[in-house]
Amino acid sequence: MNESVPIHRAPESPIARQVIALAGVFQAAHLADSLARTGQADSRAWETQINATLETQPPTFESIYGGHPNNLRIGLETLEAVVGKRQVNPVVLRYGFSIMLLMNRLRSDNAMMDDLGGRLERIRAQAEHFGNTHENVVASLGEAYQQTISTLKNRIVIQGDPSLLQSPMMPERIRATLLSGIRFALLWHQQGGRRWKLMFQRNSLKRALDEL
16 A cells, blocks of 8 residues: 655745746656657656646645655756756757747647646546546547647657557657646746746756755
């Protein structure tokens, strides 16, 4: 029997909350790359991303990512490497920044935002019946991404093993993962995050990461 994970209160600092949201973006990028190349994804990270996508009306900031920063460990480690100017998989980096670009395009399209919101509400009802990570729910999330985000300019082209990319449910899993990245990118923007700030707030981001 799994022990329940304690809720850790999120820092009140806007920069720290931006770091947590950015970790979700880069965790999605990492998982998309891992799925495309190996067909595998860290189960805790995967569940965190899907749960966050379905948490459209979170009671607290912490509830979005399950209440513990370790749920975003892969994303935090990736972000730490980015901020520290250490070597990062360039594909993961490209996916991460592409997700943020697509989020900005989505924000400027009110009709698409409303459409996506309605789709997520219907998928939430589906998840209550089947469970958040059930194949049917993941397929619906992948379809929501395909019919909304995928129609925007600058769509993300996934690199990986062609046989894996064509295997059953893999396109849906990858699209659902990218949708989770959009969810965290929106959260980052809501907390005051902006792309230009990433260049000028490197030290502040590093301090926030060290505290987490």
